Every structure is written in structure tokens, then in C-alpha cells.
Amino acid sequence: MPRTADPADVKTAAGSLVGHAAGYVAARTIDIGLRNGLFHALADADGPLQATEFADRLGLDELYAKVWLRSAHAAGVIDMDRGGYVMTSAMSVALLGHDHPAYTGSLFGVLGQPELFDTFTDRLRTGERLWWDDCSPEFIAAVSGTGRPFYNRLVPGGFGQVPGLADLLGGTCQVLELAVGAGTGLVRMAGHYPAATFVGVDGDAYSLERTRDRLEEAGIDDRVELVHSTFEDFEQPDSFDLAVINISMHECRDLPRVAANVATSLRSGGTFVISDFQFPADDDTAALRAPAGRVMSGIQFFEALIDDQLLPTQAFVDLLVAAGFDDVSSFDLSPVHAITHGRRP
Ligand SMILES: C[S@@+](CC[C@H](N)C(=O)[O-])C[C@H]1O[C@@H](n2cnc3c(N)ncnc32)[C@H](O)[C@@H]1O
Numbered sequence: 001m002p003r004t005a006d007p008a009d010v011k012t013a014a015g016s017l018v019g020h021a022a023g024y025v026a027a028r029t030i031d032i033g034l035r036n037g038l039f040h041a042l043a044d045a046d047g048p049l050q051a052t053e054f055a056d057r058l059g060l061d062e063l064y065a066k067v068w069l070r071s072a073h074a075a076g077v078i079d080m081d082r083g084g085y086v087m088t089s090a091m092s093v094a095l096l097g098h099d100h101p102a103y104t105g106s107l108f109g110v111l112g113q114p115e116l117f118d119t120f121t122d123r124l125r126t127g128e129r130l131w132w133d134d135c136s137p138e139f140i141a142a143v144s145g146t147g148r149p150f151y152n153r154l155v156p157g158g159f160g161q162v163p164g165l166a167d168l169l170g171g172t173c174q175v176l177e178l179a180v181g182a183g184t185g186l187v188r189m190a191g192h193y194p195a196a197t198f199v200g201v202d203g204d205a206y207s208l209e210r211t212r213d214r215l216e217e218a219g220i221d222d223r224v225e226l227v228h229s230t231f232e233d234f235e236q237p238d239s240f241d242l243a244v245i246n247i248s249m250h251e252c253r254d255l256p257r258v259a260a261n262v263a264t265s266l267r268s269g270g271t272f273v274i275s276d277f278q279f280p281a282d283d284d285t286a287a288l289r290a291p292a293g294r295v296m297s298g299i300q301f302f303e304a305l306i307d308d309q310l311l312p313t314q315a316f317v318d319l320l321v322a323a324g325f326d327d328v329s330s331f332d333l334s335p336v337h338a339i340t341h342g343r344r345p
Contacts, residue, residue, distance in 0.1 A: 026075035031108040043092040048084025101153040106145030115139045120301045129307045132204040144182035151185045153333040162341045169193045173241040179248030183211030190220040198224040231258040236265045244273045250311045259323035266344040278338035279310035292335035316340035
């Protein structure tokens with residue numbers, strides 16, 4: 001191990017490490033705030049809240065409240081105004097706005113789950129993998145939260161950018177969703193497209209139970225049929241006008257087979273929409289080191305545990321072209337989110 005180096009370079013290296021530690025502190029601070037309703041209290045307040053008043057309102061230990069407020073202020077998530085603490089409306093939307101396309105708060109819940117980093121560390125040497133039915137209900141709920149902003153961007157804005165879909169979805173149509181997870185997408189799509197009917201497929205029985213509950217709560221269970229199957233084994237020839245899969249195509253065990261099954265299941269002229277992360281190429285240092293690339297690199301720890309990896313968007317474009325789709329194209333909806341789509345001839 002080298003024991004000497006240019007002092008200026010060492011200082012820069014140490015500075016970058018401190019930056020990473022600062023990001024960790026910020027993420028933990030945000031997670032505490034979200035789990036305990038601390039941000040909601042600030043967002044709902046009429047004006048700046050002094051630390052004492054904040055602690056009183058929420059029934060918190062005053063010293064702990066002060067420590068948390070200071071750290072959230074240090075992270076730039078809350079601000080100070082006239083000696084009290086406030087949250088800007090923009091930060092409230094980004095952190096707490098469940099239905100907004102820029103909703104980012106759900107990321108912190110998933111980062112704190114043991115399935116992400118702890119299980120990976122435990123299995124670093126054995127390489128033992130896991131699958132969704134090994135994951136806790138808390139993890140599945142947290143992942144569903146992470147999928148939410150993807151659906152918020154996709155429905156209706158992202159679909160609206162795919163040729164023909166706004167008109168299609170405005171009328172009677174049959175939609176296939178692969179990877180329904182805990183049902184967030186079905187509830188959102190059914191709400192936006194009242195004349196559409198849906199078939200939702202997932203390989204995880206627990207997730208389908210959650211979906212069933214949510215469809216009943218939303219009163220839309222009569223418009224949705226749920227199927228417990230792997231995507232590799234699901235095919236319903238010439239049945240759908242649109243097939244969609246959100247943040248899950250990269251998880252397929254056999255991508256060409258799933259693309260072929262979707263092509264068979266679509267009617268002629270039907271559209272396949274893959275809504276997924278857009279992971280940079282391994283040698284794209286600038287993209288990997290941008291905040292989006294760094295967060296997605298963290299998600300890759302869990303993807304490795306379930307034996308896959310997030311993919312560059314080009315992989316989905318190539319997949320749809322190889323599967324014989326027409327008019328294959330892609331576009332970005334955010335720095336982490338891309339849409340790839342193609343039409344069945
Ligand atoms: C990351 S979650 C996403 C769920 C949902 N689309 C969302 O955004 O909230 C992935 C889901 O896909 C399912 N899944 C992944 N690969 C599958 C496969 N090959 N066959 C069936 N289900 C699969 C898992 O069971 C899990 O519920």
C-alpha cells in the first residue's frame with residue numbers, strides 16, 4: 001500500500017470521502033424524519049417552528065428534536081426563518097408528494113431496508129441469491145414506494161408521449177401489466193383510464209394479495225383480473241392493446257422469451273411500453289458519478305441478490321427490435337427513468 005502521495009491529492013481524496021459520509025448522514029436524517037412524521041409537521045405548520053414548539057407539538061424529547069432539526073437544516077432539506085424551522089413548498093412536494101412525478105421521498109425507505117446492503121454483505125462470499133418471496137412485507141412496501149414516482153411520470157405524462165396511446169387509453173381498451181407488485185400502477189391506471197380493463201401478472205403471491213386488497217379498497221376490482229405466473233410462462237394470444245412493465249423488465253430471467261410472449265399477447269398494432277431505470281454503461285464515469293448513477297449503483301446491490309442488474313436503455317431497444325417490434329424508440333422521463341416502446345406489426 002503506498003504510504004505517501006501528493007498532499008493536495010490526499011486532501012481532495014479525503015474531502016470526497018467526507019462528502020460521502022455527509023450524504024449518509026443526510027439520508028439517515030431524512031429517513032428518521034419520514035418515519036416519524038417530522039417533515040409533515042413542518043410542511044403543515046402555518047409559519048416557522050421553534051425547536052421547543054416543534055418538540056412540544058410532536059411529543060419529542062427537546063434535545064433530540066434540536067439535533068434532528070439541525071441536521072435536516074444542515075442537509076438543506078429544511079430552512080431557517082426568523083429563528084424557526086420551515087420547509088419550502090418545493091421540498092414538501094419532492095419529499096412528501098406521493099402523487100407527484102418528482103416524488104423522491106420513497107427512496108430513503110428502501111435504502112434503509114436490510115435486503116439492500118445488509119443481506120448483500122452477509123452473502124458477499126457465498127453469493128447466495130434470494131427471490132421476492134424471501135423479502136419482508138416492509139421491503140415490498142418500500143419497493144412499491146420507489147415504483148410510485150415512476151408510475152406518476154408514466155401515467156398519464158409518459159404514456160402521452162408514446163404515439164397513439166393517449167387516444168387509445170381515452171377509450172375502451174385492454175391493458176396487460178406485467179409485474180403489478182403491490183398494485184400501485186393498476187390503481188393509478190384504472191383511475192386515469194376509466195374505460196380500460198386490465199390483466200395484471202406477477203410471480204409473487206404475497207404481492208398479488210396486497211394488490212387484491214388495494215383494488216378492492218379503490219373499488220376497481222371488477223375491472224382487473226390478476227394472474228399468478230412468471231412472465232416467462234404467461235401468454236394470452238392477440239388479447240391486449242397495450243402491455244406495460246414498470247421497473248421490472250430488467251428482472252426477467254429470460255428477456256427474449258418475455259418479449260416474445262408480450263408480442264404474442266398483443267393484438268396487431270398493440271404497443272409494448274417498458275418503463276425502467278436507465279443504468280449507465282460501466283465505462284461512463286460521468287453518468288455513474290452523477291447523483292442518479294450513484295443511487296442506481298446502490299440499487300444494483302439488491303438486483304445482484306435477485307440475480308440480475310439494472311440495464312442501459314439500449315438493451316431494451318435492442319430487445320424489442322430483435323423480438324420483431326416496429327417503430328421501436330425510447331425517451332427519458334428523468335435522470336433515472338427511461339421509456340422504451342415498440343408496436344406489434
Ligand atoms: C421491482 S418490483 C416492481 C413492482 C411494480 N411494477 C412497481 O413498480 O411497484 C418487481 C416485481 O416483479 C415481479 N417479477 C420480477 N420478475 C418476474 C418474473 N420473471 N416473473 C414474474 N414476476 C416477476 C416480482 O415478483 C415483483 O413483484
